[in-house]
Amino acid sequence: MHHTKQILLHPQIQSKLPNVGTTIFTVMSVLAAENNAINLGQGFPDFPMSEELVASVNEAMKAGHNQYVHMNGYIPLRESIAEKVEFLYRTAINPDTQITVTPGGTYALYTALTTILQPGDEVIVFEPAYDSYIPSIELNGAKAIRIPLTFPGYKIDWPLVKNKVSERTRGIMINSPHNPTGSILSSEDIEQLRAVTQDTQIIIVSDEVYEHLIFDNKQHESILKYPDLMERSFVSFSFGKVYHCTGWKLGYSISSPALMKEFRKIHQFNCFSCDTPKQVALASFLKQKENYLELGKFIQNKRDYFQGLMSQTKFEALPSYGSYFQVYSYKKISEESEKDIAIRLTKERGVATIPVSAFYTSETNNQVLRFCFAKNESTLEAAAEKLVLL
Numbered sequence: 001m002h003h004t005k006q007i008l009l010h011p012q013i014q015s016k017l018p019n020v021g022t023t024i025f026t027v028m029s030v031l032a033a034e035n036n037a038i039n040l041g042q043g044f045p046d047f048p049m050s051e052e053l054v055a056s057v058n059e060a061m062k063a064g065h066n067q068y069v070h071m072n073g074y075i076p077l078r079e080s081i082a083e084k085v086e087f088l089y090r091t092a093i094n095p096d097t098q099i100t101v102t103p104g105g106t107y108a109l110y111t112a113l114t115t116i117l118q119p120g121d122e123v124i125v126f127e128p129a130y131d132s133y134i135p136s137i138e139l140n141g142a143k144a145i146r147i148p149l150t151f152p153g154y155k156i157d158w159p160l161v162k163n164k165v166s167e168r169t170r171g172i173m174i175n176s177p178h179n180p181t182g183s184i185l186s187s188e189d190i191e192q193l194r195a196v197t198q199d200t201q202i203i204i205v206s207d208e209v210y211e212h213l214i215f216d217n218k219q220h221e222s223i224l225k226y227p228d229l230m231e232r233s234f235v236s237f238s239f240g241k242v243y244h245c246t247g248w249k250l251g252y253s254i255s256s257p258a259l260m261k262e263f264r265k266i267h268q269f270n271c272f273s274c275d276t277p278k279q280v281a282l283a284s285f286l287k288q289k290e291n292y293l294e295l296g297k298f299i300q301n302k303r304d305y306f307q308g309l310m311s312q313t314k315f316e317a318l319p320s321y322g323s324y325f326q327v328y329s330y331k332k333i334s335e336e337s338e339k340d341i342a343i344r345l346t347k348e349r350g351v352a353t354i355p356v357s358a359f360y361t362s363e364t365n366n367q368v369l370r371f372c373f374a375k376n377e378s379t380l381e382a383a384a385e386k387l388v389l390l
């Protein structure tokens, strides 16, 4: 009898993201869990969200809001978003044509990039950059043109931006308040952005998930404040960040009617419609302005509390004007690389942080770590107690 040897064929695919491995975020979270460390690495609150909002999601489910909702988002929610934008930024947005509810801010950014990019296009990205930006550009066959923010202020070097703009520049990504550094854009930055993009085909992709997490009476410079810039922008938001429910993964994108029309063609086949009961609950919750108007102060108190605790350590604070995050220099403590000290602090001191170098694609070491202070006071106290000993 003739036996044919069975050959197991493993299908081979070509990686779309050959340079992406296990990120330091995953490494740090696993390490934090293994070492039972206090996790000031990942950006999520450890305090509860509004019970009222949870109850109204329950009510919406009980009332039968459990089937597909409108593809572009539950209409009353889009109307509430438009009212909020008008109230905050004095800009009239058409909820029919300019707002799309999405499964989170990251998806809104990805879809915006997919909408505008053709292979070979270039997108200007500032580093340190939120980890999804560059992979989202590259998955679309486009090229990320990385520009470092100045250190230690983490500001945009506009002359350098002008230098990097070319015929191929299709987009500029901005993020204010900024993850990981807590820096914010000023009205002068907006002027510069206008000057750079005027009379070009450049689309601005603005990540404003931390719009309310802004401190010291500073004003959030939303693209939505500037109708001329809105015409060439996609602006992304996240309910998870506003209402302390990052696990909900619900957000929205705002743009001009013409750009949003193209965005929705992609959204239609990638997601179609988002979680219904949560949208129903948010439609009325959004009308309670105090919930978002008081948020900046609430998180600022946490920043201040954490800064007070950390002033007893050898860590030196860099300014944070917004977001969940503050960057600290460890220059007075060690010569180690950011990654090495972050790993050692997790293992030996039981406090997990994120090396800011993780937000750069090229080797960078400014001897700084990112701490998330959106935590209960007891969590922040426990962490600082361990760091005082260094």
Ligand SMILES: Cc1ncc(COP(=O)(O)O)c(C=O)c1O
Residues within 6 Å of the ligand: 043, 103, 104, 105, 106, 107, 130, 175, 178, 179, 207, 209, 237, 238, 239, 240, 241, 246, 249, 250, 251
């Ligand atoms: C700058 C920035 N953009 C977007 C997101 C993601 O928002 P979402 O969870 O709604 O996708 C985050 C979350 O950490 C972020 O820090």
